[in-house]
Amino acid sequence: MAQIELSAIRKSFDGNDVLKGIDFRIADGEFISLVGPSGCGKSTLLRIIAGLEPQNSGEVHIDGRPVDGIRPSARNLAMVFQSYALYPHLSTFDNIAVPLRMRRLSAIERLPLLGALLPGRRAKERHIRADIEGIAEQLDIAPLLRRKPGQLSGGQRQRVAVGRAMVREPLAFLFDEPLSNLDAKLRVHMRAELAELHRRLKATFVYVTHDQAEAMTMSSRIAVMMGGELIQAGTPAEIYHEPGDIRVAEFIGSPKINVLPGRIRKDGGVDVPGTALKLTCNAAAGDCRIGVRPERIELGTGPFSGTVIHLENLGAEAFVHLAVEGTGSRLIARLADVRHLPAMASSVAFGFAPDAVRLFDPAGKRIELRLEQAERIREPAHV
Amino acid sequence: MSNAHPIPFRAILRHVLLIAGAAVMLAPFIWMISTASKPQTEIFSSELHLIPYRFALAENLREAFAKANLLRFLLNGIIVTVSIFVLQVMVALPAAYALAKLRFFGRETLFALVLFGILIPPQATAVPVFLLLHKAGLLDSYAALVLPFTISVFGIFLMRQFFKTVPDDLVDAARMDGISEFGIVWRVMLPAAIPAVTAFGIFSVVAHWNDYFWPLIVLNSEHLRTPPLAVAHFRNSEAGTSYGPLMAAAMVIIAPLVIAFLFAQRRFIEGITLTGIK
Ligand SMILES: Nc1ncnc2c1ncn2[C@@H]1O[C@H](COP(=O)(O)OP(=O)(O)OP(=O)(O)O)[C@@H](O)[C@H]1O
Ligand SMILES: [Mg+2]
Numbered sequence: 001m002a003q004i005e006l007s008a009i010r011k012s013f014d015g016n017d018v019l020k021g022i023d024f025r026i027a028d029g030e031f032i033s034l035v036g037p038s039g040c041g042k043s044t045l046l047r048i049i050a051g052l053e054p055q056n057s058g059e060v061h062i063d064g065r066p067v068d069g070i071r072p073s074a075r076n077l078a079m080v081f082q083s084y085a086l087y088p089h090l091s092t093f094d095n096i097a098v099p100l101r102m103r104r105l106s107a108i109e110r111l112p113l114l115g116a117l118l119p120g121r122r123a124k125e126r127h128i129r130a131d132i133e134g135i136a137e138q139l140d141i142a143p144l145l146r147r148k149p150g151q152l153s154g155g156q157r158q159r160v161a162v163g164r165a166m167v168r169e170p171l172a173f174l175f176d177e178p179l180s181n182l183d184a185k186l187r188v189h190m191r192a193e194l195a196e197l198h199r200r201l202k203a204t205f206v207y208v209t210h211d212q213a214e215a216m217t218m219s220s221r222i223a224v225m226m227g228g229e230l231i232q233a234g235t236p237a238e239i240y241h242e243p244g245d246i247r248v249a250e251f252i253g254s255p256k257i258n259v260l261p262g263r264i265r266k267d268g269g270v271d272v273p274g275t276a277l278k279l280t281c282n283a284a285a286g287d288c289r290i291g292v293r294p295e296r297i298e299l300g301t302g303p304f305s306g307t308v309i310h311l312e313n314l315g316a317e318a319f320v321h322l323a324v325e326g327t328g329s330r331l332i333a334r335l336a337d338v339r340h341l342p343a344m345a346s347s348v349a350f351g352f353a354p355d356a357v358r359l360f361d362p363a364g365k366r367i368e369l370r371l372e373q374a375e376r377i378r379e380p381a382h383v
Numbered sequence: 384m385s386n387a388h389p390i391p392f393r394a395i396l397r398h399v400l401l402i403a404g405a406a407v408m409l410a411p412f413i414w415m416i417s418t419a420s421k422p423q424t425e426i427f428s429s430e431l432h433l434i435p436y437r438f439a440l441a442e443n444l445r446e447a448f449a450k451a452n453l454l455r456f457l458l459n460g461i462i463v464t465v466s467i468f469v470l471q472v473m474v475a476l477p478a479a480y481a482l483a484k485l486r487f488f489g490r491e492t493l494f495a496l497v498l499f500g501i502l503i504p505p506q507a508t509a510v511p512v513f514l515l516l517h518k519a520g521l522l523d524s525y526a527a528l529v530l531p532f533t534i535s536v537f538g539i540f541l542m543r544q545f546f547k548t549v550p551d552d553l554v555d556a557a558r559m560d561g562i563s564e565f566g567i568v569w570r571v572m573l574p575a576a577i578p579a580v581t582a583f584g585i586f587s588v589v590a591h592w593n594d595y596f597w598p599l600i601v602l603n604s605e606h607l608r609t610p611p612l613a614v615a616h617f618r619n620s621e622a623g624t625s626y627g628p629l630m631a632a633a634m635v636i637i638a639p640l641v642i643a644f645l646f647a648q649r650r651f652i653e654g655i656t657l658t659g660i661k
Contacts, residue, residue: 071561083550084552102562
């Protein structure tokens, strides 16, 4: 139960800027996902929060207290690693017991043989055992307590790693791609379990992933990082529907958002080569990029036409790849109704509602639109 | 089956070569056992025979044990090799951990110095170390046998290479769990590195058990002698070399190593493949 505040965090490795000034505030009890392409600095940021890596400048506050220079264990955060990082020579039970023993037993009590003779140790060990059995019950790993990590499956190891994090009742949990070593089916299952765990513990979760499906399904907020900067944070719906940057729009959503080249006229109107869209904006005249999500492309009617170059029928939905006539660009349309697919190589007309358009300037920044009044009234007809 | 021919031929050739090599290696060893089992007269007879006409192993052993305090020498050997190994581990593991997992200024230079240290033969530093021990008044003591070997650059190098293969996440997890840096060395790295420590232990113990050069230089007192000096003792006797008891004593001092090898054979081979040293 903690809020974490990052201010102007900078980090470079060998003169190579990895984090370029991150300001971010994580509220108490939030499930925050940090997403971004490989190498954008997600793990580095998480390790700075954990205290495993010192930042070059900037501050980390946990519950209002600066924690810079405080040892990782004293920050009272727990971390689950991608490789699980279980101690290979210890049983599941002992793995989960390590953080408790380190905290509750004195250095003398931890000594292998002598420690066992000390009077207080027995009672403490009993408490530790009780705590671990409680955790094992919750995570469904009670039968595995005596096994070594080498004798566990990936999913079981993952649970043990979560158990080792849970047992210390930390202020916040830090996850670094904890599901990426699991197969697809187990990943979906563990996704639901982690979300459930978050609801039950009501603790702050900071979850690093490059899998946007994980971020979209589990988190209360998503923070998108690119090239060492945090470029947008918001609820999954905000990030998906109102991306502030074309990189965010392209990173979130599968298949990727369609991007068509466009032009802003002097009067604020927007053209796709050959066709004027029924919307205007306040931006200066010049080139722009027009983003439309695949599910907002409507086949059959519209001012544009394209040739079907590829079809992907997934059963519940289908993706139609089109080569747009006149521009040479390609786009993907998502069809919910797979019974009426266009034929390969056929030419189809298509269009999209003006409110489906997300407009970006050449630098990738979002441009706000003004929908034309008439269009907004006609809108229900499209649905 | 057309290509089945070259393979057996190669296999035979390989085995012939290996057997020849093994015979060369084993010959002195077999000769030692043979001599240790012969009475004095047969040892000096001009004909070569491997199997003695009259077995005199028991007599030779009895004489060996009577002439020299072999048990005491064996005990010395154990005290010295075990102390050396324990101290080497206590120095090498933290050093190797720092070189493998901690980031600090000058790490690469230090590691280069470690590599450089491996190149220096112990004989080259023998005189300065001898003088140092003399000034410290430690000559002719267990300390003189043990102290010069407590820092094993080879051990540091070997353990550092092994620690490099331990995932960083494991170290970080230990830090999150509240284990101190020294705690990580002993509670996380050491258990993970048992095969490497075993391999290093074998090299270290064999080398110092068999070391003749250094004990010969620093020791005077008979009661401190290590096993190889004990064998030499038989050669130096005024009454001429008595080869039977000498070989019997050699057998006795080699026995602990052979027995240890038989017990730890699998580990030993694991260790050798681990280090890539042949
Ligand atoms: N210890 C280090 N020394 C030098 N460079 C490093 C170190 N750790 C990370 N980097 C660099 O910092 C950048 C960001 O790394 P980071 O691990 O944070 O990426 P990430 O976003 O977690 O990527 P991934 O999704 O692949 O895990 C990378 O370019 C990486 O090469
Ligand atoms: Mg990472």
